[in-house]
Structures are given as C-alpha cells and as structure tokens.
Amino acid sequence: MLKTSCINPEIMSTLACCGHGDKILIADGNYPIESNTNTNTKKAYINLSHGIPTVTQVLNVLSNTITIEKAEVMATDDGQEPLIFQEFKKILGTEATLYDLNRFKFYEECKKENVKLAIATGEQRVYANILLTVGVVN
Template sequence: MLKTACLHTEILNVLSKCGHGDKVLIADGNYPIDSNTSKYVEKVYLNLTHGIPLVTDVLKVINEMIKIEKLEVMVPGDNTPPPIFNDFNEIVSSVDHLEKLGRFEFYEACKEENIKLAIATGEQRIYANILLTVGVVQK
C-alpha cells in the first residue's frame, strides 16, 4: 500500500513525468476543460458531484507531492479577488503571490503544450481555477 498523499493512479503517473516548468491545472466545476486545454494534456475527471471534490482538496494533495514554483489564477473583470484566493495562499505558502490573469488570458495559458495535467473538480465557487508550475526539489 502506498504511503503518499495521492492514490489516484492517473495523477501519480502524470506527476511522475513532470519536470521543471511543466504545469498542472486544477479546474472548478464551471471550467470548460475539454475546449480550453491542449489536445496533449492528460485530463482527469474527479468531478463526482457538486462540491466534491473541492479545488482546495485537490490542491492540498498536489502541494504535498510536488514543489510548486508559481501559481496563476483567473480574476474577474473588475479585478476583485475572490475569497478562494486566500485559501490558495494558505495552502501553498511557499509561493509569495498569485499571478493574476484575465479570463481569456487564463484560457490561453491553459492551452499551452507544457500543461501536462488538467483535473476537473466539483468545485462550485466561481473563479476557483488555479494553474500550478512545477518547481525544482532541492535536498
């Protein structure tokens, strides 16, 4: 039996192949994951039902598994940060700020070929999408 934060075989497989600079998208239940990601991205549909799992649940597990170098988020048109951004900052305390992208800028960023994994969640909070950049682990 594995003693790791994640037991999902597809997620484990893709994360094991990620290198420095590769990216992981954790998407809320409203994100159009099929039309706004690259054809090369591995898609994992964890969205069991409304609210299960939450983006923050998935982020906590991924944060235990990889070094996160950068966080990118989608901001509303009025630039008001949604409350979930505080949760993101608390979970990934190793990154000092969130890089804020407009909606269409975020969509374009998620279509790049270095996005290796896109995880769909049941998250219902709006603007709860986050793009993680894999960093380097130093021992």
C-alpha cells in the same frame, strides 16, 4: 493504498512525468476542460458530484507531492479578490506567489503544450480554477 498524500493512479503517473516548468490545471466544475487545455493534456476526471471534490482539496494534496514554483488564477472583472484566493495562498505558503491573469490570458496559458495535467473537480465556487507551475526538487 499508497502511504503518500496523493493516492490516485492517474494523477501520480502524470505528475511523475512532469519536470521543471510544466503546468497543472485544477479546474472547477464548469470549466470546459476538453476545449480550453491542450489536446495532449492528460485529463483526470475525479469529479463525483456538485461540490465533490473541491479545488482546494486537490491543491492541498498536490502541494504535498510536487514543488510548486508559481500559481496563476483568473482575475475578476471588478478587481475584487475572490474569497477562495485566500485559501489558495494559505495552502501554497511562501513557496509560490499567486499571479492573476485576465480571463483570456488564463485560457491561453491553459492551452499551451506544457500543461501536462488537468484535474476535473466538482467545485462550485466561481474564479476557482488554478494553474500550477512545477518547480525543482533538489
């Protein structure tokens, strides 16, 4: 077992291939991960069951592994902020601002070729997908 925070072989190798400006999607259980990411995006299926693991568990681990420069989420139709966004902000800290995109803009971003990794979770909460932008390590 690695001493680092993330211990998954596939996630570690794909993150190691990312550079400044590349993006990582952490997807909830109902996200159409094969259709709504790029064909070349690496898919990591670490989902086990409904609710296992959650998107916030994954975000926590990634924030220890790479520099996160920016994070994008799906805006709700009624403009209300979902509860999970507070958790996102707490984990990201001051390092990265959270931008909300409307649903179709979010999908469009997820299908671009700089999305290098999509991690499938069992997350059951709604509006729980988050798209991270890799920053610089000095």
